[in-house]
Each structure stands twice: as structure tokens, then as C-alpha cells.
Amino acid sequence: MLNIVLFGPPGAGKGTQSNLLIEKYNLIHLSTGDILRGEIAAGTQLGLEAKSIMERGDLVPDKVVIGMISSKLDANPNANGFIFDGFPRTAAQAQALDSLLNEKGTSISRMLSLKVDDQELIKRLLNRGKESGRADDKDENIIANRINEYNNKTAPLKDYYSLQDKLSEVEGIGSVQDIANRLNEVIDKL
Numbered sequence: 262m263l264n265i266v267l268f269g270p271p272g273a274g275k276g277t278q279s280n281l282l283i284e285k286y287n288l289i290h291l292s293t294g295d296i297l298r299g300e301i302a303a304g305t306q307l308g309l310e311a312k313s314i315m316e317r318g319d320l321v322p323d324k325v326v327i328g329m330i331s332s333k334l335d336a337n338p339n340a341n342g343f344i345f346d347g348f349p350r351t352a353a354q355a356q357a358l359d360s361l362l363n364e365k366g367t368s369i370s371r372m373l374s375l376k377v378d379d380q381e382l383i384k385r386l387l388n389r390g391k392e393s394g395r396a397d398d399k400d401e402n403i404i405a406n407r408i409n410e411y412n413n414k415t416a417p418l419k420d421y422y423s424l425q426d427k428l429s430e431v432e433g434i435g436s437v438q439d440i441a442n443r444l445n446e447v448i449d450k451l
Contacts, residue, residue: 265371271407
């Protein structure tokens with residue numbers, strides 16, 4: 262089973278590249294945000310628990326998110342693999358995910374980390390903001406803060422996978438196809 266954590270700062274192209282990887286390798290997209298919304302809409306026990314937590318303005322605990330991921334894995338027993346989007350973001354989450362996958366007889370195959378310098382990220386996000394209308398992609402100060410938050414709080418997760426010899430850093434600058442080719446090259450060697 263091919264299980265990929267696609268990683269990188271805001272604006273690195275994770276959404277675009279994950280769609281290409283899903284299509285090429287027949288993977289299931291596992292976006293924690295999408296799962297959360299789906300569980301809430303379906304009125305599942307986990308969804309109701311998450312909804313009540315979110316209505317208080319609190320973050321959904323890792324235990325609940327891991328439960329939702331477990332349900333998604335169980336619902337797709339014949340999957341070629343999964344691409345994890347938005348999770349894990351911390352070493353504690355990565356450890357919980359490793360434990361869950363181990364229980365299910367699989368593991369993370371690779372973390373693919375897209376490398377893009379901060380100035381390019383700002384340029385991309387400002388351009389995306391013109392097209393998407395997203396307020397958080399229109400203000401350079403907000404964008405800089407998001408990148409800073411990523412660098413300080415999320416980027417250290419690369420160390421977790423590096424220690425397991427599962428980290429591949431991939432240049433995230435170039436055409437969409439050039440970047441896809443670089444990612445495919447890493448995956449095809451697994």
C-alpha cells in the first residue's frame with residue numbers, strides 16, 4: 262500500500278500535485294478537513310462529537326481526528342493507498358498516525374515535502390487570492406504570518422520522517438508537470 266504525506270508550506274502546490282498523484286497512482290485523498298465535514302454531515306458519533314467541540318470554538322482533538330481517519334481507512338480496504346493532506350502537522354499526530362497504520366498492517370511510505378522559497382510562496386498566494394477571492398490570500402502580512410507559522414510549528418515534522426528515513430524533499434518550483442515528474446520519480450523508486 263502506498264501511503265504518502267504530501268507536505269509543504271501554504272502555496273507550495275500541494276492541492277494541485279495531490280490531484281495528479283491521486284490520479285496517477287489511484288490513491289484515496291484523505292483530507293482531514295473534508296473528513297471532518299463529511300462526518301458532521303453524516304451525523305456519525307465522531308461527527309457529532311467534533312461538531313460540539315467546534316461549536317465551542319475549540320480544536321478537534323487528535324484522538325477524534327485519528328478515529329475519523331481510522332473509519333476512512335476501514336471504509337476503503339482495497340485501496341492502493343492514501344495521500345494524507347493536512348495531517349499530520351505535529352510529531353504527536355505523526356506518532357498517532359503511525360500507531361493507527363501499524364494496527365491496520367501498513368505504514369507511511371514517504372513524506373514528500375515541496376520546497377519553495379518564501380518570496381515565491383507570497384507571489385503565488387497573492388495570485389491565488391486574485392482568482393479565489395480568499396481573504397487570507399489577499400493580504401501579504403497575513404500570508405507572511407501563515408508561512409512563518411508553518412516554518413516554526415509545522416516544518417519541524419520533517420525531522421520526524423527524516424529520522425525514519427522516509428523524507429524526500431522535492432523542488433517545488435517549475436511547471437506543474439516538472440514538479441509532478443520530480444514527485445513521480447521519488448514514488449516510482451519506492
